Amino acid sequence: xxxxxxxxxxxxxxxxxxxxxxxxxxxxxxxxxxxxxxxxxxxxxxxxxxxxxxxxxxxxxxxxxxxxxxxxxxxxxxxxxxxxxxxxxxxxxxxxxxxxxxxxxxxxxxxxxxxxxxxxxxxxxxxxxxxxxxxxxxxxxxxxxxxxxxxxxxxxxxxxxxxxxxxxxxxxxxx
Amino acid sequence: xxxxxxxxxxxxxxxxxxxxxxxxxxxxxxxxxxxxxxxxxxxxxxxxxxxxxxxxxxxxxxxxxxxxxxxxxxxxxxxxxxxxxxxxxxxxxxxxxxxxxxxxxxxxxxxxxxxxxxxxxxxxxxxxxxxxxxxxxxxxxxxxxxxxxxxxxxxxxxxxxxxxxxxxxxxxxxx
Numbered sequence: 001x002x003x004x005x006x007x008x009x010x011x012x013x014x015x016x017x018x019x020x021x022x023x024x025x026x027x028x029x030x031x032x033x034x035x036x037x038x039x040x041x042x043x044x045x046x047x048x049x050x051x052x053x054x055x056x057x058x059x060x061x062x063x064x065x066x067x068x069x070x071x072x073x074x075x076x077x078x079x080x081x082x083x084x085x086x087x088x089x090x091x092x093x094x095x096x097x098x099x100x101x102x103x104x105x106x107x108x109x110x111x112x113x114x115x116x117x118x119x120x121x122x123x124x125x126x127x128x129x130x131x132x133x134x135x136x137x138x139x140x141x142x143x144x145x146x147x148x149x150x151x152x153x154x155x156x157x158x159x160x161x162x163x164x165x166x167x168x169x170x171x172x173x174x175x
Numbered sequence: 176x177x178x179x180x181x182x183x184x185x186x187x188x189x190x191x192x193x194x195x196x197x198x199x200x201x202x203x204x205x206x207x208x209x210x211x212x213x214x215x216x217x218x219x220x221x222x223x224x225x226x227x228x229x230x231x232x233x234x235x236x237x238x239x240x241x242x243x244x245x246x247x248x249x250x251x252x253x254x255x256x257x258x259x260x261x262x263x264x265x266x267x268x269x270x271x272x273x274x275x276x277x278x279x280x281x282x283x284x285x286x287x288x289x290x291x292x293x294x295x296x297x298x299x300x301x302x303x304x305x306x307x308x309x310x311x312x313x314x315x316x317x318x319x320x321x322x323x324x325x326x327x328x329x330x331x332x333x334x335x336x337x338x339x340x341x342x343x344x345x346x347x348x349x350x
Binding site for chain 2: 086130132
């Protein structure tokens, strides 16, 4: 199953760190790819650099035309989930979404998202109904989706990995 | 039980959005308070404004001397959890942490955290061992701690709240 994230509404400079965190969360929590709309090359490079060091097959694609990404996704039979505090509580819909067993595009906006996203999406899903963070929302959604197993996954082709430790920092570095 | 977050390593301007998201996640996921070290007044204002509109009793305290916060916490018998990818996997320690039934200070750093934090903390806890985001790490930790119940909580004294909806945005506004 293909799990992709579509990041909308990136504001230059202001959202640099947030968009990078969204990308890193997508990777660390088991998505295969992120599409980022209207974003600078250096954000892609910074996420790609993490993948080079820490492994896995995560990809970042910078796009201009997000509508065509959505159109293609629908055409290929995948479903679309939009994360929004206005939607239905994640715990009410997560099993239904999983039972589709279809490719999944998860849309994550910044502060404002075009109204059409609410209509285009198969599910508008709320990670609680309080304002917080698209970074947290994506993490919780993927954690619910993969039932926490995503955080135990071993990434292939790593050059560096953590040796879990009660105190301090231990790393294995492949030379 | 008192659950507080201590945000360390905020870098002016660069971390504005991330620190704001850490604060909003702390509030939305059931913490009572956040201490933010070396941070501008406007970050506090922006989190406080969310609390004014959306309710609850969350407080933000800007501090300069985080060592004294930690010292006081220890003196009063609370325990300290430091979220770090180098630590022990959350699923291995969360029940132990809960069983203490003590006040909990959760330390969340930015990119680099002083080495002493690893020694001072009772638990160094990893939300997986891949690099991602302190925003996501805090959300997942609190979600595990409260077993997802925190996302169903109703905040008191709200002026505005979401009416969950399959499509679009519905709000109740108290006049």
